[in-house]
Amino acid sequence: MNKWLKIIAILAVIGVIAAGLVWKFYINKPHADIENMMPDYTLSTQQLWKQYNTELKLSDSLYTGKVIEITGNLSKIDKVDSIVYLVFVMEPDPDFGDKTIRCEMLAKYSEETAAVMVNAPLKVKGYCSGYDQTDIKFSKCSIIK
Amino acid sequence: MNATVKSIFIVASISLCIISAANAQKYSTKNGKISFFSQTTAEKIEAHNNQVNSALDISNGDFVFKVLIRGFEFEKALMQEHFNENYLESDKYPNSIFKGKITNIKDINFTKEGKYNVMAEGNLTIHNVTQKVSVKGALEVKGGDILADTKFNVMLSDYNIKIPNTVINNISESLEIKVNVALKKLNN
Numbered sequence: 498m499n500k501w502l503k504i505i506a507i508l509a510v511i512g513v514i515a516a517g518l519v520w521k522f523y524i525n526k527p528h529a530d531i532e533n534m535m536p537d538y539t540l541s542t543q544q545l546w547k548q549y550n551t552e553l554k555l556s557d558s559l560y561t562g563k564v565i566e567i568t569g570n571l572s573k574i575d576k577v578d579s580i581v582y583l584v585f586v587m588e589p590d591p592d593f594g595d596k597t598i599r600c601e602m603l604a605k606y607s608e609e610t611a612a613v614m615v616n617a618p619l620k621v622k623g624y625c626s627g628y629d630q631t632d633i634k635f636s637k638c639s640i641i642k
Numbered sequence: 643m644n645a646t647v648k649s650i651f652i653v654a655s656i657s658l659c660i661i662s663a664a665n666a667q668k669y670s671t672k673n674g675k676i677s678f679f680s681q682t683t684a685e686k687i688e689a690h691n692n693q694v695n696s697a698l699d700i701s702n703g704d705f706v707f708k709v710l711i712r713g714f715e716f717e718k719a720l721m722q723e724h725f726n727e728n729y730l731e732s733d734k735y736p737n738s739i740f741k742g743k744i745t746n747i748k749d750i751n752f753t754k755e756g757k758y759n760v761m762a763e764g765n766l767t768i769h770n771v772t773q774k775v776s777v778k779g780a781l782e783v784k785g786g787d788i789l790a791d792t793k794f795n796v797m798l799s800d801y802n803i804k805i806p807n808t809v810i811n812n813i814s815e816s817l818e819i820k821v822n823v824a825l826k827k828l829n830n
Contacts, residue, residue: 528719577673592697593670626713627736634693
């Protein structure tokens with residue numbers, strides 16, 4: 498094999514490997530593992546509620562799209578189909594009954610949420626989707642012990 | 643009981659009755675489902691959000707749907723990232739809202755179980771752009787709840803959502819939106 502053919506073959510192999518790496522680690526990169534990430538912020542449900550309701554834009558820039566650990570007294574547990582929501586009620590609301598902080602739990606926490614005590618303090622970590630003027634919503638939530 | 647205390651008691655009782663009557667007409671949920679689909683020859687994309695807030699007043703047909711853009715989940719993380727950062731700009735415009743009225747609400751007998759076709763008109767705000775829209779849907783009165791579903795299309799250009807030329811063949815200009823909510827009577 499002459500020198501040029503060798504160079505072309507090596508470049509082709511490098512190209513295929515590079516394309517494979519881009520495919521695996523960029524185009525098909527996995528979703529963030531929220532459960533095992535360090536929280537960007539740790540605060541009480543009351544603090545988070547007060548901040549979103551006094552400085553919405555600032556709070557959106559700080560908390561929306563971030564991993565947050567919150568602590569508060571759990572008010573209720575909603576279960577819809579197989580999805581469990583842990584709910585911290587903050588205020589009454591004329592259209593929706595209440596304004597809350599709602600945490601959509603990861604499916605693997607279904608059993609654990611069944612044992613959670615309502616009206617007792619609870620620490621939850623999850624991805625904050627923002628505040629829609631009724632609820633602050635979290636997804637991919639886990640219980641912190 | 644003196645006259646003043648009696649008066650306060652009567653006013654409070656009447657107020658409570660009025661509030662209860664008003665709420666008896668209201669149905670809501672915070673666990674509604676919304677999904678959207680884009681299909682081109684190059685790629686099929688879909689995303690789901692299980693935390694739609696929705697409320698309906700059956701006395702006049704007024705409704706609202708509220709969706710947090712960052713609540714949409716995609717199969718691929720990169721798509722979700724591009725959706726939030728480049729297309730919907732969810733840091734700048736975190737909410738979407740559809741507020742309006744079911745125009746044929748009087749045709750529905752909410753005391754009788756059954757499925758009814760409805761027409762809804764209202765203002766749909768996405769990406770900080772508000773458009774008047776009319777959509778067909780169905781309401782089902784079942785077990786004391788109201789199940790509502792609808793399917794409609796939105797044009798990305800109507801909401802000033804720009805798709806870069808590099809991925810223009812991967813994303814459809816018209817997205818199919820599906821909404822499915824189970825509304826429960828509000829008890830305050």
